Amino acid sequence: MKEKAMLLLAGMLVMLATSGAKAYAEEMLGGEPKEFHAAIITMGKHTVILPSAIIVDEKARRQPMELVVTNDTKHKHGFAIDKLNVKEVLKPNETKTIKISVTDLDSLGGSEQSAYRIYDPLDHKTVTGQLYVRR
Numbered sequence: 001m002k003e004k005a006m007l008l009l010a011g012m013l014v015m016l017a018t019s020g021a022k023a024y025a026e027e028m029l030g031g032e033p034k035e036f037h038a039a040i041i042t043m044g045k046h047t048v049i050l051p052s053a054i055i056v057d058e059k060a061r062r063q064p065m066e067l068v069v070t071n072d073t074k075h076k077h078g079f080a081i082d083k084l085n086v087k088e089v090l091k092p093n094e095t096k097t098i099k100i101s102v103t104d105l106d107s108l109g110g111s112e113q114s115a116y117r118i119y120d121p122l123d124h125k126t127v128t129g130q131l132y133v134r135r
Contacts, residue, residue: 035066040077047073049118052129070095078122081131
């Protein structure tokens, strides 16, 4: 009886694990996230934009992408990606949503992978990042 209960429990765990993996796979194959969050923060003497890398797969270009950027510092900062004509100024503790359309990504061209600099146009000392479009 104990063996049957253990076997049943193991079977249920396998079912749960595979259904979770399937849902995750479906989400990643057909529904890459369309919203990415970034923050401008101060770490000691340095100001950084986190994450330092955002990777967008070509499949995600089916829908507009949104960058939700928050300035978590006590000073005004900027968030810019020249190739996408993104140039925002954020007041302290302000959050802005930047929409990047599918046509913006299409017009970039590129081959296997393209990288675009993310930087703060108001403070050249801010540690910057990259937006990668994987094709």
